[in-house]
Every structure is written in structure tokens, then in C-alpha cells.
Amino acid sequence: MRPVPRFRSPLRGPWLTSVFAVVLLVGMPILIITGLLDRVAYGPAQGLPVDVGLLQLPPFDWPTRPSWLFRLTQGVHVGLGLVLIPVVLAKLWSVIPKLFDWPPVRSPAQALERASLLLLVGSLLFEIVTGVLNIQYDYAFGFSFYTGHYIGAWVFVAAFAAHVALKLGTMVRSLRSRSLRRELATPLAETVAEPPDAHGLVAPDPAPPTMSRRGALALVGGGSALLAVLSVGQVLDGPLRHTALLLPRGRDHGDGPNAFPVNRTAAAAGIVAAATGADWRLTLPGAAPVTLSRADLAGLPQHTARLPIACVEGWSTLQTWTGVRLRDLAALAGVPQPASAFVESLEVGPFAQGTLNAGQVLDPDALLALQVNGADLSPDHGFPARIIVPALPGVRCTKWVRSIEFRET
Ligand SMILES: Nc1nc2c(c(=O)[nH]1)N[C@H]1C(S)=C(S)[C@@H](COP(=O)(O)O)O[C@H]1N2
Ligand SMILES: [Mo]
Numbered sequence: 001m002r003p004v005p006r007f008r009s010p011l012r013g014p015w016l017t018s019v020f021a022v023v024l025l026v027g028m029p030i031l032i033i034t035g036l037l038d039r040v041a042y043g044p045a046q047g048l049p050v051d052v053g054l055l056q057l058p059p060f061d062w063p064t065r066p067s068w069l070f071r072l073t074q075g076v077h078v079g080l081g082l083v084l085i086p087v088v089l090a091k092l093w094s095v096i097p098k099l100f101d102w103p104p105v106r107s108p109a110q111a112l113e114r115a116s117l118l119l120l121v122g123s124l125l126f127e128i129v130t131g132v133l134n135i136q137y138d139y140a141f142g143f144s145f146y147t148g149h150y151i152g153a154w155v156f157v158a159a160f161a162a163h164v165a166l167k168l169g170t171m172v173r174s175l176r177s178r179s180l181r182r183e184l185a186t187p188l189a190e191t192v193a194e195p196p197d198a199h200g201l202v203a204p205d206p207a208p209p210t211m212s213r214r215g216a217l218a219l220v221g222g223g224s225a226l227l228a229v230l231s232v233g234q235v236l237d238g239p240l241r242h243t244a245l246l247l248p249r250g251r252d253h254g255d256g257p258n259a260f261p262v263n264r265t266a267a268a269a270g271i272v273a274a275a276t277g278a279d280w281r282l283t284l285p286g287a288a289p290v291t292l293s294r295a296d297l298a299g300l301p302q303h304t305a306r307l308p309i310a311c312v313e314g315w316s317t318l319q320t321w322t323g324v325r326l327r328d329l330a331a332l333a334g335v336p337q338p339a340s341a342f343v344e345s346l347e348v349g350p351f352a353q354g355t356l357n358a359g360q361v362l363d364p365d366a367l368l369a370l371q372v373n374g375a376d377l378s379p380d381h382g383f384p385a386r387i388i389v390p391a392l393p394g395v396r397c398t399k400w401v402r403s404i405e406f407r408e409t
Contacts (some may be wrong), residue, residue: 006097006100007097007203008203008205008206008207008248009054009095009146009203009206009207010191010193010203010206010207010208010209011191011193011209011211011216012096012097012190012201012202012203012276013193013194013197013201013202014096014170014173014174014177014194014197014199014201014202015174015175015177015178015194016094016194016213016216017091017094017095017174017201018170018171018172018174018175019175019180019217020087020090020091020094020220021091021167021171022171023087024084024087024088024091025164025171025380027080027083027084027087028084028160029088030076030080030373031077031080031081031084032153032156032157033271034073034076034077034080035077035149035153036057036153037073038070038073038074038312038393039057039146039150040057040059040060040062041062041069041070041073041074041391041392041393042146042393042395042396043059043062043355043357043396045175045322055150055154055349058257059138061068061357061358061359062357062360062391062392063359063367063391064359064360064363064366064389064390064391065363065390065391066334066390066391067307067308067365067390067391068308068391069391070308070309070391070392070393071235071310071316071391074310074311074312074316074393075235075310075313075314075316076313077273077408078131078135078149078231078313079228079231079232079235079314081127081128082132082227082228082231082246083130083224083227083228084224085128085132085223085224085227086220086223086224086227087224088124088128088217089308090220092121094199094201094250097183097200097201097203098117098199098200098201100202102115112281113166116159116162116163116166117159117163119155119156119158119159120156120159120160120162120163122152122155123152123156123159124156125156126148126152127149127152127156128152128199130145130148130149130152131143131149134149134171134312134313135246135313135314136246145182155159165220170199177194177353178194183213183214183215183217184214185214186212186213186214187212188209188210188211188212188215191209191211191212191213192206192209192392193206194325227246229243230243230244230245230246231244231246231314232244234246234276234314234315234316235310235315235316244315254373256389257372257373257374257375258372258373258375258377258378258380258381260309260317260319260381261309261311261315261317262380262381263311263313263394263395264351265379265380266379266380266383266400269347269349269351269399269400270347270348270349271346271347271379271400273379275346275400276346276379276383276384276400278293280293280294280384281293281404282294282297282384282385282401282402282403282404283403284329284332284333284403284404284405284406284407285333285403286333286334286335286405286406287334288334290332290333294370294384294385297323297324297368297370297385298370299323300328300332301325301328302322302324302370303322303323303324303325303364303365303367304320304321304322305317305320305321305365305367305388305390306318306320306321307319307321307365307388307389307390309394309397310393310394310395311393311394311395312393312394316394319372319373320372320373321367321369321371321372321388322367322369322370322371322372322374323367323368323369323370323371323385324367324368324370325364325366325386326341326356326360326362326363326366326367326368326389326404327361327362327363327364327366327368329368329404329406330361330406333404333406335406335407335408337358337362337408338358338361338362338406338407338408339358339407339408339409340355340357340358340361340406340407341355341356341360341361341404341405341406341407342354342355342404342405342407343355343356343387343398343399343403343404344401344403344404345398345399345400345401345402346399346400346401346402347399347400349400351398352357354396354398356387356392356396360389361406363390364392365389365390366388367387367388367389367402368385368386368387368404369382369385369386369387369388370375370384370385382398382399382400382401384400384401385400385401386398386399386400386401387399387401
């Protein structure tokens with residue numbers, strides 16, 4: 001392949017590209033698997049707006065144990081996704097001459113390789129942009145984040161698998177061409193270009209180095225470390241939350257029992273005080289519908305559990321919730337062994353309803369919570385009552401609950 005004279009960095013070459021590649025080869029499968037698991041956690045019952053056809057995952061019931069399961073898969077997915085961004089950008093920089101490969105098509109095989117690269121880079125940038133915008137709350141795109149990010153992920157998985165199959169041998173050979181330990185000991189003054197390569201990555205007339213290879217690796221690693229430090233606070237509670245500079249909801253939430261992140265405030269959800277006052281009733285629809293006031297609920301046996309809320313945006317928090325067990329409500333409604341429960345909120349909109357599977361209803365810590373940390377729920381956290389279930393994605397922990405229908409089939 002003809003090298004492109006325009007790109008003259010003496011650092012560019014198959015070895016450096018392969019170092020970034022091997023990091024991505026380890027990181028991407030973890031990112032993909034945690035992403036798909038999160039999708040399963042949302043569940044087929046979540047009623048995704050678009051039918052994804054063959055890309056539907058085999059539905060299995062997301063478990064309720066360990067209670068931190070979703071907190072882990074979601075935290076790893078968002079955290080690792082952020083940390084890998086500098087590596088992705090560095091790897092793209094390292095292969096930039098390939099984008100200017102000329103003539104663009106020389107053989108059917110090479111055309112196929114270029115097309116797969118276009119899909120690979122395109123889908124990866126799409127996943128990064130939609131993912132980052134989602135955790136920053138900016139649902140700026142005109143399509144559903146869940147569907148877009150999911151379909152983009154499958155395009156990426158296919159292109160990534162093809163790319164690994166085509167390049168694995170080259171990567172291993174290139175990694176063996178130099179010693180990492182020696183590179184880490186090589187200062188700027190002794191930095192020279194890699195020998196000319198068959199891929200056209202190495203500049204034919206390299207410019208003098210302005211940075212050593214170890215400097216370049218430190219720059220990329222430092223970028224990743226900085227992203228890690230700025231976002232880890234959102235998944236940890238306590239004072240570290242103040243360091244979550246990248247996350248708009250990750251930081252300060254005042255004092256008191258209800259001082260933890262709010263996804264959407266009561267005002268933003270259109271919940272008016274009149275609807276949650278003395279006239280509020282919980283309805284359990286069925287053959288003989290049951291209606292309960294908040295005082296009725298408070299008079300039932302109460303159970304307390306320490307459970308996380310983990311949001312798809314990446315933040316999470318562990319709190320102590322008190323309320324009525326969902327399985328007690330199911331028994332009250334005359335459906336002691338429900339196959340599912342359909343929950344509706346006072347709110348109108350995309351978060352207004354959700355379905356729980358049998359395990360999520362029957363878990364002894366699955367609650368219709370009335371209190372958190374010993375105080376009544378605040379309006380923003382779902383007063384008069386909200387769903388909280390171990391390992392259930394935050395988005396399904398419906399606030400301002402109006403009715404729960406326990407279903408036999
Ligand atoms: N009715 C309703 N319930 C809701 C939401 C909502 O917008 N409306 N947001 C969900 C999301 S995405 C999350 S992460 C949790 C957050 O709960 P919190 O705001 O009490 O922390 O509530 C969930 N329950
Ligand atoms: Mo969320």
C-alpha cells in the first residue's frame with residue numbers, strides 16, 4: 001500500500017496501533033456484554049417503542065439477586081464506555097493515513113474491507129455520541145435512545161467481529177515487533193519511526209519526534225484515568241459524589257433523608273400536589289378491585305430493605321426503603337402467585353407504566369415504598385408511593401404509583 005506523505009508523525013506505525021487495539025480487544029467485549037445484559041434487564045415487557053425483529057435477545061427473567069447486579073452491569077457499561085473514548089480516538093488517529101488510501105477501491109476484497117471499516121468507525125462514533133448525550137441528559141436526537149443505541153450496537157458487533165477476524169494476526173505480529181518494556185524506557189531523543197510497513201501506517205519521511213511513544217501512551221492513559229476519576233463518584237455514595245463532574249445529576253442533593261439524586265422531579269413530570277394528597281388511592285385492579293389510602297398502606301405490615309437505584313444514565317445510589325411488600329399486595333388482590341404485575345403511575349408519558357416479572361413481585365425485598373431513610377418519600381422521590389425492587393433498573397422503579405395489576409398469566 002502507498003503511504004500518504006501528508007501524515008508525518010514518527011510515532012505512527014503498526015506497533016502503536018496494535019497497543020491501542022489490544023486494549024480495545026479486551027474492553028469492547030466487556031462493554032458489549034454489559035450493554036446486552038442491561039438490555040435484558042429492561043426486559044421484553046418494557047414495551048420498547050420499535051420492534052427490533054431478529055435482534056431481539058432471548059428473553060429471560062432478569063433476577064433480583066444479587067441486588068447490586070444492575071448497579072454493576074450498568075456502572076461498568078457507562079464507566080468503561082467513557083474510559084475507552086481516549087483509546088478509540090488514539091487508535092483512529094493512529095490509522096488516519098488509511099482513510100486517505102488511494103485509489104479508494106482496488107479489488108473486491110479491499111472494497112469489502114473498506115466498507116466494513118466504514119461501518120466499524122461509523123457505528124462506534126454513533127454509540128459514543130448517543131451514549132454520552134444520554135448520560136448528559138440531552139436527548140437531542142429524534143429517535144428513542146434505547147432503540148438507536150441498541151441497533152447501533154449490533155452494527156458495531158458485526159463490524160467489530162469482522163475486523164478482529166481480519167486483523168488479529170497482524171495485531172499479534174505487530175505487538176511482537178517491539179518490546180513494550182523497551183518503549184517505556186525510550187526517551188524523546190531516542191524515539192525513531194517504526195520500519196516501513198505493508199499497511200502504509202509508517203510515514204515515508206517521518207518528521208522529527210515531538211513526543212516519545214511512552215509519552216503518547218501516557219497521554220492516552222492519562223485521559224482515560226481522568227475520565228475514570230471524574231465519573232466514578234456517580235456510582236459511589238458519600239463525599240465522592242462531589243467529584244462526579246461529568247454527571248449533571250451526580251452531585252449535590254441537599255441534606256436529609258431524601259438527599260440523593262432525582263431522575264425527574266414531580267414538577268417536571270406534571271405531578272400536582274392535589275393528585276398526591278388525602279384523595280390519593282392505590283388501586284389493585286382485578287375480579288374484586290381493592291382500593292387503599294396511604295393510611296391503609298401504612299397500616300399493613302411494613303418491611304425495610306437497603307436497595308440501590310441504578311439509572312441507565314450511569315449514576316447509582318444505595319438507600320434504605322420502607323413500605324409494603326409487593327407479594328403482600330398481590331395476596332390482598334387475590335393473586336398470591338402472580339405471573340407479572342403491571343404498574344401505572346399518576347404521570348402521563350414514557351415512564352408512566354412498567355411490568356414486573358414474577359420474581360420481581362415475589363422477592364421478599366420487593367416493595368411499594370412509602371418511606372426512605374425513615375422519612376416519608378419526598379414529592380420528587382415518588383410520594384405517596386413508589387416501586388423499589390432489588391436489581392431492577394432505576395427506570396422501572398416507578399414513582400407516584402396509582403395502580404398495580406397482579407396478573408395470573
Ligand atoms: N413516574 C416516573 N417514575 C420514574 C421516573 C419518571 O420519570 N417517572 N424515572 C425513573 C428513572 S429513569 C429513575 S433512574 C428512577 C430514579 O428515582 P429517583 O428520582 O427517586 O432517584 O426513577 C424512575 N421512576
Ligand atoms: Mo433513570
